[in-house]
Amino acid sequence: MHFQHASEIWRDFPELVPGVMSMAGVTADVHVDDRLANYGEIAAKRLATCSEGELPEIQAWRRAFSAMGLKPTRYRCASESLLRRFRKEGALPRLHPLIDLCNAMSLAYAIPVAVFDVSRISSCVEVRYAAGDETYVTFSGETEHPPPGEVVFADAEAMAHARRWTNRQSGHSAVRGTTSDVLIVAEALHDTARADVEALVAALAGEARDLWPVSPEPAVLTASSPRYNF
Template sequence: MSLSPAFADLLASATVEDSVFELRPDYRALLLVAEGIEPGPSGSASEQLLQEAENSARLALAEQPVGELPHIAAWQEAFRAFGAKPKKVRNSAEALIRRAEQGLPRVNRLTDIYNALSVIHQIPLGGEDLAAYRGAPRLLRATGEEPFETMAGGEPMVDHPKPGEVIWCDEAGVTCRRWNWRQGTRTQLTGETTAALFIFDALDPLSTEEVQTAADELVEQLAAFSPGLRNQRRLLTHDDAGAGK
Protein backbone atom coordinates (compact mmCIF):
# COMPACT_ATOMS: atom_id res chain seq x y z
CA MET A 1 0.00 0.00 0.00
CA SER A 2 1.19 3.50 -0.80
CA LEU A 3 1.68 6.38 1.62
CA SER A 4 -0.97 8.99 2.20
CA PRO A 5 -0.52 11.97 -0.18
CA ALA A 6 0.71 14.31 2.58
CA PHE A 7 3.51 11.96 3.64
CA ALA A 8 4.41 11.10 0.06
CA ASP A 9 4.75 14.83 -0.67
CA LEU A 10 6.87 15.32 2.46
CA LEU A 11 9.27 12.61 1.32
CA ALA A 12 9.43 13.93 -2.24
CA SER A 13 10.16 17.46 -0.98
CA ALA A 14 13.07 16.52 1.32
CA THR A 15 16.37 18.23 0.48
CA VAL A 16 20.05 18.24 1.34
CA GLU A 17 21.77 21.55 0.66
CA ASP A 18 24.81 21.71 -1.59
CA SER A 19 26.81 23.21 1.29
CA VAL A 20 26.50 19.89 3.14
CA PHE A 21 27.71 17.90 0.16
CA GLU A 22 30.65 20.28 -0.11
CA LEU A 23 31.74 18.99 3.29
CA ARG A 24 31.28 15.34 2.34
CA PRO A 25 30.48 14.52 -1.31
CA ASP A 26 30.17 10.86 -0.29
CA TYR A 27 27.27 11.59 2.06
CA ARG A 28 23.99 9.77 1.50
CA ALA A 29 20.72 10.15 3.38
CA LEU A 30 18.19 7.36 3.14
CA LEU A 31 14.81 8.64 4.30
CA LEU A 32 12.14 6.09 5.18
CA VAL A 33 8.58 7.16 5.95
CA ALA A 34 6.37 4.61 7.71
CA GLU A 35 2.72 5.04 8.62
CA GLY A 36 0.11 2.69 10.01
CA ILE A 37 2.47 1.82 12.89
CA GLU A 38 0.73 0.11 15.78
CA PRO A 39 1.82 2.13 18.83
CA GLY A 40 3.04 0.44 21.96
CA PRO A 41 5.67 0.21 24.69
CA SER A 42 8.86 -1.80 24.69
CA GLY A 43 8.21 -5.54 24.44
CA SER A 44 9.89 -8.92 24.11
CA ALA A 45 10.74 -8.46 20.43
CA SER A 46 12.42 -5.07 20.93
CA GLU A 47 14.21 -6.44 24.01
CA GLN A 48 15.59 -9.35 21.97
CA LEU A 49 16.82 -6.95 19.29
CA LEU A 50 18.48 -4.71 21.89
CA GLN A 51 20.30 -7.71 23.36
CA GLU A 52 21.46 -8.68 19.85
CA ALA A 53 22.77 -5.14 19.38
CA GLU A 54 24.60 -5.19 22.72
CA ASN A 55 26.30 -8.47 21.77
CA SER A 56 27.17 -7.05 18.35
CA ALA A 57 28.86 -4.05 19.97
CA ARG A 58 30.84 -6.21 22.38
CA LEU A 59 32.15 -8.34 19.52
CA ALA A 60 33.08 -5.31 17.42
CA LEU A 61 34.88 -3.57 20.28
CA ALA A 62 36.78 -6.72 21.20
CA GLU A 63 38.61 -6.40 17.89
CA GLN A 64 39.24 -2.63 17.76
CA PRO A 65 38.43 0.62 19.58
CA VAL A 66 35.18 2.33 18.64
CA GLY A 67 37.02 5.22 16.97
CA GLU A 68 38.69 2.78 14.57
CA LEU A 69 35.46 1.24 13.33
CA PRO A 70 35.50 2.43 9.69
CA HIS A 71 32.10 4.14 9.53
CA ILE A 72 32.48 5.69 12.98
CA ALA A 73 35.90 7.06 12.02
CA ALA A 74 34.38 8.56 8.87
CA TRP A 75 31.77 10.37 10.95
CA GLN A 76 34.42 11.72 13.29
CA GLU A 77 36.11 13.30 10.26
CA ALA A 78 32.77 14.70 9.07
CA PHE A 79 32.18 16.33 12.43
CA ARG A 80 35.61 17.95 12.33
CA ALA A 81 34.77 19.37 8.91
CA PHE A 82 32.10 21.68 10.37
CA GLY A 83 33.97 22.50 13.56
CA ALA A 84 32.65 19.91 16.02
CA LYS A 85 35.10 18.08 18.28
CA PRO A 86 34.40 14.32 18.01
CA LYS A 87 35.81 13.57 21.47
CA LYS A 88 33.24 15.90 23.02
CA VAL A 89 30.42 15.65 20.47
CA ARG A 90 29.82 12.10 19.27
CA ASN A 91 27.66 10.98 16.38
CA SER A 92 24.63 9.04 17.53
CA ALA A 93 25.92 5.62 16.40
CA GLU A 94 29.20 6.03 18.26
CA ALA A 95 27.39 7.17 21.41
CA LEU A 96 25.15 4.11 21.32
CA ILE A 97 27.98 1.67 20.58
CA ARG A 98 29.96 3.03 23.51
CA ARG A 99 26.92 2.64 25.74
CA ALA A 100 25.99 -0.82 24.46
CA GLU A 101 28.69 -2.62 26.42
CA GLN A 102 27.01 -1.56 29.67
CA GLY A 103 23.50 -1.81 28.25
CA LEU A 104 21.46 0.23 25.79
CA PRO A 105 18.58 2.38 27.02
CA ARG A 106 15.06 0.99 26.99
CA VAL A 107 12.78 3.85 25.86
CA ASN A 108 9.80 2.70 23.79
CA ARG A 109 9.30 0.12 21.08
CA LEU A 110 10.12 2.33 18.11
CA THR A 111 13.13 3.99 19.70
CA ASP A 112 14.45 0.66 20.96
CA ILE A 113 14.23 -0.83 17.47
CA TYR A 114 16.02 1.95 15.63
CA ASN A 115 18.67 2.27 18.34
CA ALA A 116 19.37 -1.45 18.09
CA LEU A 117 19.65 -1.38 14.30
CA SER A 118 21.92 1.67 14.52
CA VAL A 119 24.34 -0.34 16.66
CA ILE A 120 24.09 -3.55 14.64
CA HIS A 121 24.78 -1.75 11.35
CA GLN A 122 27.08 0.91 12.87
CA ILE A 123 25.12 3.70 11.20
CA PRO A 124 23.62 6.89 12.64
CA LEU A 125 19.86 6.37 12.51
CA GLY A 126 17.22 8.76 13.78
CA GLY A 127 13.45 8.65 14.11
CA GLU A 128 10.98 11.56 14.00
CA ASP A 129 7.28 11.59 14.88
CA LEU A 130 5.52 12.96 11.80
CA ALA A 131 2.54 14.14 13.84
CA ALA A 132 4.83 16.88 15.18
CA TYR A 133 6.61 17.57 11.90
CA ARG A 134 6.01 20.78 9.97
CA GLY A 135 6.85 20.70 6.27
CA ALA A 136 9.59 18.70 4.60
CA PRO A 137 12.89 17.57 6.18
CA ARG A 138 15.93 19.62 5.20
CA LEU A 139 19.62 19.12 5.92
CA LEU A 140 21.57 22.38 5.83
CA ARG A 141 24.25 24.58 7.41
CA ALA A 142 22.72 26.62 10.24
CA THR A 143 22.56 30.40 10.44
CA GLY A 144 22.51 30.11 14.24
CA GLU A 145 19.03 31.57 14.58
CA GLU A 146 17.03 28.36 14.17
CA PRO A 147 15.16 27.27 17.36
CA PHE A 148 16.00 23.89 18.89
CA GLU A 149 13.64 22.55 21.55
CA THR A 150 15.50 20.48 24.13
CA MET A 151 15.80 19.83 27.88
CA ALA A 152 18.24 21.23 30.42
CA GLY A 153 18.19 20.36 34.10
CA GLY A 154 14.93 18.51 33.59
CA GLU A 155 13.21 21.59 32.19
CA PRO A 156 12.25 22.38 28.58
CA MET A 157 14.24 25.11 26.89
CA VAL A 158 14.97 26.54 23.45
CA ASP A 159 18.58 26.47 22.28
CA HIS A 160 20.19 27.41 18.96
CA PRO A 161 22.83 25.76 16.77
CA LYS A 162 26.14 27.40 16.05
CA PRO A 163 26.49 29.16 12.66
CA GLY A 164 27.73 26.67 10.09
CA GLU A 165 26.61 23.65 12.08
CA VAL A 166 24.98 20.88 10.03
CA ILE A 167 21.35 20.47 11.12
CA TRP A 168 18.22 18.60 10.17
CA CYS A 169 15.19 20.86 10.37
CA ASP A 170 11.61 21.43 9.29
CA GLU A 171 9.64 24.67 8.99
CA ALA A 172 9.27 24.95 12.79
CA GLY A 173 12.95 24.63 13.66
CA VAL A 174 15.79 22.20 14.27
CA THR A 175 14.88 18.53 14.59
CA CYS A 176 18.45 17.23 15.06
CA ARG A 177 21.65 19.16 15.81
CA ARG A 178 25.17 18.50 14.53
CA TRP A 179 24.02 16.22 11.72
CA ASN A 180 23.10 13.28 13.96
CA TRP A 181 24.23 14.24 17.45
CA ARG A 182 21.12 15.21 19.40
CA GLN A 183 17.43 15.07 18.51
CA GLY A 184 14.98 17.76 19.58
CA THR A 185 12.18 16.96 21.98
CA ARG A 186 9.40 18.24 19.72
CA THR A 187 9.60 15.44 17.16
CA GLN A 188 10.94 12.53 19.21
CA LEU A 189 9.20 9.18 18.91
CA THR A 190 6.86 8.07 21.70
CA GLY A 191 4.80 5.04 22.64
CA GLU A 192 1.88 6.66 20.77
CA THR A 193 3.64 7.35 17.45
CA THR A 194 1.77 5.97 14.42
CA ALA A 195 3.70 7.68 11.58
CA ALA A 196 7.46 8.20 11.57
CA LEU A 197 10.35 9.45 9.49
CA PHE A 198 13.56 7.44 9.86
CA ILE A 199 16.85 8.93 8.64
CA PHE A 200 19.88 6.76 7.86
CA ASP A 201 23.08 8.84 7.57
CA ALA A 202 25.84 7.20 5.53
CA LEU A 203 29.42 7.97 4.49
CA ASP A 204 32.05 5.89 2.74
CA PRO A 205 33.12 3.16 3.35
CA LEU A 206 29.54 2.10 4.16
CA SER A 207 27.95 1.08 0.87
CA THR A 208 24.50 2.10 -0.29
CA GLU A 209 23.58 -1.58 -0.40
CA GLU A 210 24.40 -1.89 3.30
CA VAL A 211 22.22 1.13 4.06
CA GLN A 212 19.33 -0.37 2.11
CA THR A 213 19.75 -3.64 4.02
CA ALA A 214 19.47 -1.76 7.31
CA ALA A 215 16.28 -0.09 6.03
CA ASP A 216 14.89 -3.45 4.95
CA GLU A 217 15.45 -4.78 8.46
CA LEU A 218 13.71 -1.78 9.99
CA VAL A 219 10.66 -2.32 7.77
CA GLU A 220 10.64 -6.00 8.71
CA GLN A 221 10.71 -5.15 12.41
CA LEU A 222 7.89 -2.60 12.06
CA ALA A 223 5.73 -4.88 9.93
CA ALA A 224 5.97 -7.65 12.52
CA PHE A 225 3.63 -5.72 14.83
CA SER A 226 1.96 -3.40 12.30
CA PRO A 227 0.02 -5.44 9.71
CA GLY A 228 -1.28 -2.25 8.08
CA LEU A 229 2.18 -0.74 7.67
CA ARG A 230 2.74 1.48 4.64
CA ASN A 231 6.24 2.66 3.85
CA GLN A 232 8.28 4.39 1.21
CA ARG A 233 11.92 5.41 1.04
CA ARG A 234 14.09 7.88 -0.82
CA LEU A 235 17.86 8.10 -1.16
CA LEU A 236 19.39 11.58 -1.34
CA THR A 237 22.92 11.77 -2.74
CA HIS A 238 25.29 14.35 -4.19
CA ASP A 239 24.01 13.40 -7.63
CA ASP A 240 20.35 13.61 -6.64
CA ALA A 241 18.55 16.03 -8.96
CA GLY A 242 16.65 17.61 -6.07
CA ALA A 243 19.59 18.15 -3.75
CA GLY A 244 20.15 21.72 -2.70
CA LYS A 245 17.09 23.01 -4.56
Protein backbone atom coordinates in the same frame (compact mmCIF):
# COMPACT_ATOMS: atom_id res chain seq x y z
CA MET B 1 5.98 16.65 3.16
CA HIS B 2 9.53 15.93 2.13
CA PHE B 3 13.05 15.31 3.39
CA GLN B 4 16.29 16.33 1.73
CA HIS B 5 19.87 17.47 2.23
CA ALA B 6 20.80 20.94 1.02
CA SER B 7 23.05 21.15 -2.02
CA GLU B 8 25.79 22.65 0.17
CA ILE B 9 25.85 19.49 2.30
CA TRP B 10 26.25 17.32 -0.81
CA ARG B 11 28.97 19.66 -2.04
CA ASP B 12 30.96 19.49 1.19
CA PHE B 13 30.33 15.81 1.95
CA PRO B 14 30.05 14.03 -1.43
CA GLU B 15 30.63 10.66 0.26
CA LEU B 16 27.28 10.98 2.11
CA VAL B 17 24.79 8.11 1.80
CA PRO B 18 21.38 8.77 3.41
CA GLY B 19 18.72 6.09 3.82
CA VAL B 20 15.19 7.33 4.52
CA MET B 21 11.76 5.85 5.20
CA SER B 22 8.43 6.93 6.61
CA MET B 23 5.81 4.84 8.38
CA ALA B 24 2.23 5.45 9.51
CA GLY B 25 0.62 3.30 12.19
CA VAL B 26 3.38 2.77 14.75
CA THR B 27 2.27 1.87 18.29
CA ALA B 28 4.05 1.38 21.60
CA ASP B 29 2.50 -1.99 22.49
CA VAL B 30 4.77 -4.43 20.62
CA HIS B 31 7.56 -6.58 22.02
CA VAL B 32 11.04 -6.35 20.51
CA ASP B 33 13.24 -8.11 23.09
CA ASP B 34 14.45 -10.92 20.81
CA ARG B 35 15.23 -8.51 18.00
CA LEU B 36 17.17 -6.22 20.31
CA ALA B 37 19.20 -9.16 21.59
CA ASN B 38 20.14 -10.21 18.05
CA TYR B 39 21.41 -6.77 17.07
CA GLY B 40 23.10 -6.32 20.42
CA GLU B 41 25.00 -9.56 19.86
CA ILE B 42 26.27 -8.28 16.51
CA ALA B 43 27.48 -5.08 18.14
CA ALA B 44 29.11 -6.95 21.02
CA LYS B 45 31.10 -9.11 18.60
CA ARG B 46 32.41 -6.05 16.79
CA LEU B 47 33.34 -4.34 20.05
CA ALA B 48 35.14 -7.46 21.24
CA THR B 49 37.90 -6.84 18.68
CA CYS B 50 38.15 -3.05 18.73
CA SER B 51 36.76 0.08 20.34
CA GLU B 52 33.89 1.99 18.75
CA GLY B 53 36.31 4.75 17.76
CA GLU B 54 38.24 2.32 15.58
CA LEU B 55 35.24 1.29 13.48
CA PRO B 56 35.37 2.73 9.93
CA GLU B 57 31.78 3.97 10.22
CA ILE B 58 32.66 6.01 13.31
CA GLN B 59 36.01 7.20 11.98
CA ALA B 60 34.23 8.67 8.95
CA TRP B 61 31.88 10.66 11.19
CA ARG B 62 34.81 11.83 13.32
CA ARG B 63 36.44 13.21 10.19
CA ALA B 64 33.19 14.97 9.26
CA PHE B 65 32.85 16.50 12.71
CA SER B 66 36.44 17.73 12.50
CA ALA B 67 35.67 19.25 9.11
CA MET B 68 32.72 21.07 10.71
CA GLY B 69 35.05 22.54 13.33
CA LEU B 70 33.83 20.27 16.12
CA LYS B 71 36.07 18.28 18.46
CA PRO B 72 34.99 14.70 17.62
CA THR B 73 35.70 13.30 21.09
CA ARG B 74 33.50 15.98 22.65
CA TYR B 75 30.69 15.90 20.12
CA ARG B 76 30.07 12.35 18.95
CA CYS B 77 27.69 11.08 16.30
CA ALA B 78 24.67 9.28 17.74
CA SER B 79 25.86 5.78 16.86
CA GLU B 80 29.22 6.33 18.55
CA SER B 81 27.47 7.56 21.70
CA LEU B 82 25.23 4.49 21.71
CA LEU B 83 28.15 2.11 21.14
CA ARG B 84 30.15 3.80 23.87
CA ARG B 85 27.31 3.40 26.36
CA PHE B 86 26.62 -0.17 25.26
CA ARG B 87 30.29 -1.10 25.69
CA LYS B 88 30.37 0.34 29.20
CA GLU B 89 26.96 -0.79 30.46
CA GLY B 90 26.14 -3.83 28.32
CA ALA B 91 22.67 -2.51 27.44
CA LEU B 92 20.74 0.59 26.45
CA PRO B 93 17.76 2.11 28.29
CA ARG B 94 14.33 1.22 26.93
CA LEU B 95 12.36 4.15 25.56
CA HIS B 96 9.81 3.02 22.95
CA PRO B 97 9.75 -0.18 20.85
CA LEU B 98 10.60 1.66 17.64
CA ILE B 99 13.34 3.75 19.24
CA ASP B 100 14.75 0.66 20.96
CA LEU B 101 14.80 -1.21 17.64
CA CYS B 102 16.44 1.67 15.77
CA ASN B 103 19.02 2.11 18.53
CA ALA B 104 19.84 -1.60 18.42
CA MET B 105 20.24 -1.50 14.65
CA SER B 106 22.38 1.61 14.98
CA LEU B 107 24.62 -0.40 17.32
CA ALA B 108 24.87 -3.32 14.92
CA TYR B 109 25.61 -1.19 11.86
CA ALA B 110 27.48 1.62 13.71
CA ILE B 111 25.39 4.08 11.67
CA PRO B 112 23.37 6.96 13.17
CA VAL B 113 19.61 6.41 12.91
CA ALA B 114 17.27 9.32 13.68
CA VAL B 115 13.51 8.93 14.25
CA PHE B 116 11.12 11.89 14.15
CA ASP B 117 7.44 12.24 15.04
CA VAL B 118 5.96 13.55 11.78
CA SER B 119 3.12 15.33 13.60
CA ARG B 120 5.72 17.65 15.12
CA ILE B 121 7.29 18.61 11.78
CA SER B 122 6.20 21.58 9.67
CA SER B 123 6.08 20.73 5.94
CA CYS B 124 9.60 19.38 5.48
CA VAL B 125 12.94 18.46 6.99
CA GLU B 126 16.13 19.69 5.38
CA VAL B 127 19.65 18.92 6.58
CA ARG B 128 21.40 22.23 6.03
CA TYR B 129 23.70 24.82 7.49
CA ALA B 130 21.92 26.90 10.13
CA ALA B 131 21.11 30.52 9.41
CA GLY B 132 21.14 31.36 13.13
CA ASP B 133 17.41 31.93 13.57
CA GLU B 134 16.49 28.28 14.19
CA THR B 135 14.98 27.09 17.47
CA TYR B 136 16.03 23.85 19.12
CA VAL B 137 14.23 22.33 22.13
CA THR B 138 16.17 20.00 24.41
CA PHE B 139 14.67 16.89 25.98
CA SER B 140 14.41 18.83 29.25
CA GLY B 141 12.41 21.57 27.53
CA GLU B 142 15.10 24.23 27.30
CA THR B 143 15.40 26.34 24.16
CA GLU B 144 18.64 26.76 22.22
CA HIS B 145 19.57 28.58 19.02
CA PRO B 146 22.23 26.83 16.90
CA PRO B 147 24.87 29.25 15.64
CA PRO B 148 25.07 30.12 11.94
CA GLY B 149 26.89 27.44 9.98
CA GLU B 150 26.06 24.52 12.27
CA VAL B 151 24.51 21.55 10.43
CA VAL B 152 20.90 21.10 11.58
CA PHE B 153 17.75 19.22 10.61
CA ALA B 154 15.35 22.13 10.06
CA ASP B 155 11.70 22.33 9.07
CA ALA B 156 9.71 25.05 7.31
CA GLU B 157 9.21 27.00 10.55
CA ALA B 158 12.95 26.99 11.36
CA MET B 159 12.51 24.42 14.11
CA ALA B 160 15.77 22.50 14.47
CA HIS B 161 15.01 18.82 14.97
CA ALA B 162 18.68 17.88 15.41
CA ARG B 163 21.88 19.76 16.19
CA ARG B 164 25.42 19.21 14.95
CA TRP B 165 24.08 16.93 12.23
CA THR B 166 24.04 13.47 13.82
CA ASN B 167 25.05 14.54 17.33
CA ARG B 168 21.79 15.32 19.14
CA GLN B 169 18.09 15.15 18.30
CA SER B 170 15.45 17.51 19.64
CA GLY B 171 12.89 16.72 22.29
CA HIS B 172 10.32 18.60 20.19
CA SER B 173 9.87 15.81 17.64
CA ALA B 174 10.94 12.87 19.80
CA VAL B 175 8.84 9.71 19.53
CA ARG B 176 6.28 9.38 22.33
CA GLY B 177 3.79 6.74 23.38
CA THR B 178 1.13 8.48 21.28
CA THR B 179 3.30 8.75 18.16
CA SER B 180 1.82 7.12 15.07
CA ASP B 181 3.63 8.52 12.01
CA VAL B 182 7.41 8.67 11.84
CA LEU B 183 10.28 9.66 9.58
CA ILE B 184 13.48 7.63 9.92
CA VAL B 185 16.85 8.78 8.59
CA ALA B 186 20.10 6.78 8.57
CA GLU B 187 23.29 8.45 7.33
CA ALA B 188 26.79 7.14 6.66
CA LEU B 189 30.03 8.43 5.16
CA HIS B 190 32.43 5.47 5.16
CA ASP B 191 33.74 3.57 2.13
CA THR B 192 31.06 0.85 2.13
CA ALA B 193 28.30 3.23 3.17
CA ARG B 194 25.97 2.58 0.26
CA ALA B 195 25.83 -1.18 0.73
CA ASP B 196 25.57 -0.84 4.50
CA VAL B 197 22.82 1.79 4.44
CA GLU B 198 20.86 -0.20 1.88
CA ALA B 199 21.11 -3.27 4.12
CA LEU B 200 20.14 -1.29 7.23
CA VAL B 201 17.02 0.33 5.79
CA ALA B 202 15.91 -2.92 4.15
CA ALA B 203 16.32 -4.80 7.43
CA LEU B 204 14.52 -2.08 9.38
CA ALA B 205 11.64 -2.03 6.90
CA GLY B 206 11.32 -5.81 7.26
CA GLU B 207 11.33 -5.63 11.05
CA ALA B 208 8.71 -2.87 10.98
CA ARG B 209 6.40 -4.86 8.72
CA ASP B 210 6.61 -7.79 11.13
CA LEU B 211 5.81 -5.64 14.16
CA TRP B 212 3.22 -3.13 12.96
CA PRO B 213 0.56 -2.80 10.23
CA VAL B 214 2.82 -0.45 8.26
CA SER B 215 4.07 -0.17 4.70
CA PRO B 216 7.45 1.51 4.86
CA GLU B 217 8.97 2.65 1.59
CA PRO B 218 12.72 2.95 2.15
CA ALA B 219 14.90 4.93 -0.23
CA VAL B 220 18.59 5.68 -0.52
CA LEU B 221 19.15 9.26 -1.65
CA THR B 222 21.89 10.70 -3.84
CA ALA B 223 23.12 14.15 -4.83
CA SER B 224 21.26 13.79 -8.13
CA SER B 225 18.10 12.49 -6.44
CA PRO B 226 18.19 14.12 -3.00
CA ARG B 227 14.47 14.41 -2.16
CA TYR B 228 12.19 11.95 -0.37
CA ASN B 229 8.46 12.70 -0.39
CA PHE B 230 6.30 11.27 2.35
